[in-house]
Amino acid sequence: MSRAAQFCYITLNFHLTPKPSAFSRQFNVNGSGKFYSGFADITHLRRKQKLLSVVCNNSAPPPSSSSSSDISSVAKIRSEVLSPFRSVRMFFYLAFIASGGLGGLIASTRLIAALANSSGTTEVPEILKGLAIDLGAVSIFAFLYYRENIAKNAQVARLAREENLSNLKLRVDEKKIVPISAFRGIARLVILAGPSAFISECFKLSAPFTDGLLERGVLVIPFATDGISPNFEFEENEELEEKISRRKKLWQLAPIYATEWTKWIDEQMKLASVSPESPVYLSLRLDGRVRGSGVGYPPWNAFVVQLPPVKGIWSGLLDGMDGRVL
Numbered sequence: 001m002s003r004a005a006q007f008c009y010i011t012l013n014f015h016l017t018p019k020p021s022a023f024s025r026q027f028n029v030n031g032s033g034k035f036y037s038g039f040a041d042i043t044h045l046r047r048k049q050k051l052l053s054v055v056c057n058n059s060a061p062p063p064s065s066s067s068s069s070d071i072s073s074v075a076k077i078r079s080e081v082l083s084p085f086r087s088v089r090m091f092f093y094l095a096f097i098a099s100g101g102l103g104g105l106i107a108s109t110r111l112i113a114a115l116a117n118s119s120g121t122t123e124v125p126e127i128l129k130g131l132a133i134d135l136g137a138v139s140i141f142a143f144l145y146y147r148e149n150i151a152k153n154a155q156v157a158r159l160a161r162e163e164n165l166s167n168l169k170l171r172v173d174e175k176k177i178v179p180i181s182a183f184r185g186i187a188r189l190v191i192l193a194g195p196s197a198f199i200s201e202c203f204k205l206s207a208p209f210t211d212g213l214l215e216r217g218v219l220v221i222p223f224a225t226d227g228i229s230p231n232f233e234f235e236e237n238e239e240l241e242e243k244i245s246r247r248k249k250l251w252q253l254a255p256i257y258a259t260e261w262t263k264w265i266d267e268q269m270k271l272a273s274v275s276p277e278s279p280v281y282l283s284l285r286l287d288g289r290v291r292g293s294g295v296g297y298p299p300w301n302a303f304v305v306q307l308p309p310v311k312g313i314w315s316g317l318l319d320g321m322d323g324r325v326l
Contacts, residue, residue: 078159079152086152093145097138104134158290161268166288168261170221171254184288188216188307189253190298193223193265194279196230202281202297203230203251210246212304215311217286221253223261268293286310 080087111127166181183189192202199222206213206220224230255261269276274295281298285291 076156078163079156082159083152083155086148090145090148090152093141093148096141097145100134100137100141104131104138107131107134161264162289164264165290168264169256171256172252177256180284181288183219185286186217187219187310188286188291188303189219189221189284190303191221191223191265191282191284192279192298193225193261193281195226196224196228198279198297199224200230205297206250206300207247209300209304210243210250213300214246214250215309216303216307217310218250218303218307219253220251221255222251223255223258223265225262225265 107127107130111124111131114121114123114127166179166184168180169177170180171177180189192199202220202222222230265280266276268282269278269280272293274280278295280293280295282293283291283298283303
């Protein structure tokens with residue numbers, strides 16, 4: 001995946017008629033604190049054009065009080081919460097390894113003494129049997145400890161990456177910038193990373209599933225890696241006002257500090273052995289953990305079928321039914 005240019009542009013164009021017009025709304029999110037907007041009378045809505053332009057600054061984020069060690073500590077704590085008995089198992093594995101090692105040491109000294117004394121040769125088979133048992137126990141529990149330690153390190157590394165993701169910043173509107181962690185328990189985020197043409201096509205493919213995605217708390221984060229503004233259009237026969245509002249809500253989030261986003265996405269693609277030029281998507285659960293990812297277009301229809309609504313009598317019961325964690 002190519003690095004983002006100095007500025008990452010994401011533009012949403014909603015064409016209500018084939019005729020051009022002056023109806024536009026523009027947000028500048030380049031961190032300068034200046035915003036520009038222009039609105040026409042709502043009575044002229046059906047014969048005007050609507051433009052939403054989001055500009056993501058590639059400048060460095062403001063200094064944060066949390067360091068990498070803090071994030072690592074959080075990841076370790078979350079790992080302990082998710083696997084509360086892992087430490088107990090690893091402790092017993094070490095205890096059994098120590099016990100087997102001690103038994104093997106004792107059996108080895110007995111074997112040497114028996115071999116040195118001709119009168120003790122009758123005990124050699126029994127000593128060898130005990131030594132084999134001790135060495136077998138040490139080998140088995142050492143393997144179990146090694147496997148458990150590998151799983152622990154992998155889980156901590158994944159949780160650390162999720163914590164780094166949760167600290168990335170998003171612009172919600174003209175005045176509000178929040179980290180991804182602010183959406184935990186509120187929304188299921190879907191991150192799109194690729195060229196502007198890929199993002200534009202994802203926008204078109206999501207149109208039939210807008211209502212279903214919003215009912216399931218899905219919000220899209222489009223990240224154009226080529227710095228070109230994608231064009232998003234509506235068909236003329238849609239119910240304009242309500243449809244525009246819902247489509248804007250689905251696509252309202254804009255990533256800022258493009259350098260940090262590019263770094264995190266590149267690391268994920270490298271770990272997954274995905275070509276840097278490939279367009280990818282990443283879906284998050286309500287708890288902010290990674291639910292699924294893939295190369296190409298996200299399966300909007302699968303999201304609608306698999307995810308439970310965030311409102312209604314079943315929402316609380318099914319909040320955790322987001323799918324397995326990658």
